[in-house]
Amino acid sequence: MSDKRSAGLLLFRRTPEGAPQVLLGHMGGPFWAAREEAAWSIPKGEYEPGEAPRDAARREFEEELGLPAPEGDWRDLGEARQSSGKLVTIWAVAADLDPERVVPGTxxxxxxxxxxxxxxxxxxxxxxxxxxxxxxxxxVPGQRVFLERLAALLDGDAAG
Known part of the structure; x- marks a missing residue:
């Protein structure tokens, strides 16, 4: 079991019809270049013991997308263990971001x-x-649970 940890931020918005959408990033590098299925990820990255996961999520968003992490109500989607053993913690935040503005890290x-x-x-x-x-x-399969959790969260918002 890996002791590695990752944290990230899942942006979501609603279409004019009210349907939720999420912002995903296609993983860079030669291994992923020709793949679409299971080749996209929530912007996230590893952090060391002593760094707060929320701070890591903010830092990794900025490193991966080259834009500041959005302010707003960060909703905790919990954590999930990936097939590698890494434990990933994700927050969701309502925000709109123009993909053309992204300047990825390398x-x-x-x-x-x-x-x-x-x-x-x-x-x-x-x-x-x-x-x-x-x-x-x-x-990627290990992150799909966060889509389910976001859908449940948004359904709860609509019911409330």
Whole structure:
């Protein structure tokens, strides 16, 4: 079991018809380039013991998207253990963000593997807004539970 932890922020908005949409990022780098299904993620990242998860979620949002994390009512969607063993904590916040404004952070890796050549790739190569049904197959499987939790939260809001 991994002791790694990640925290992130799931932005949501409503269409004019009232249907919820979420902002997801397509993972960058050569492994993900030709994939769509299970290749999108909630903007998130690892944090070390001693850093508050909420602070990490804010920092990672800014690092991955190049934009400040939105203010507003951060709604706790809880945590979920990924297949890697990593524990991920996610908050949801209502916000609208223009995907054209995103300036992704980058990472460096050897590519092609074994070549000795280091190349830089965007952490997220594109972002988009998706309805909950469309988002589910795109999102990596371990994060899909957060879509269910968001839907339940929004249903609770509508009923209240």
């Amino acid at each position: 990472f460096t890796m050897e590519w092609p593997r074994g070549s000795g050549v280091l190349r830089e790739f965007p952490e997220i190569d594109r972002v988009g807004w998706f309805g909950l049904t469309a988002a589910e197959p795109l999102l």
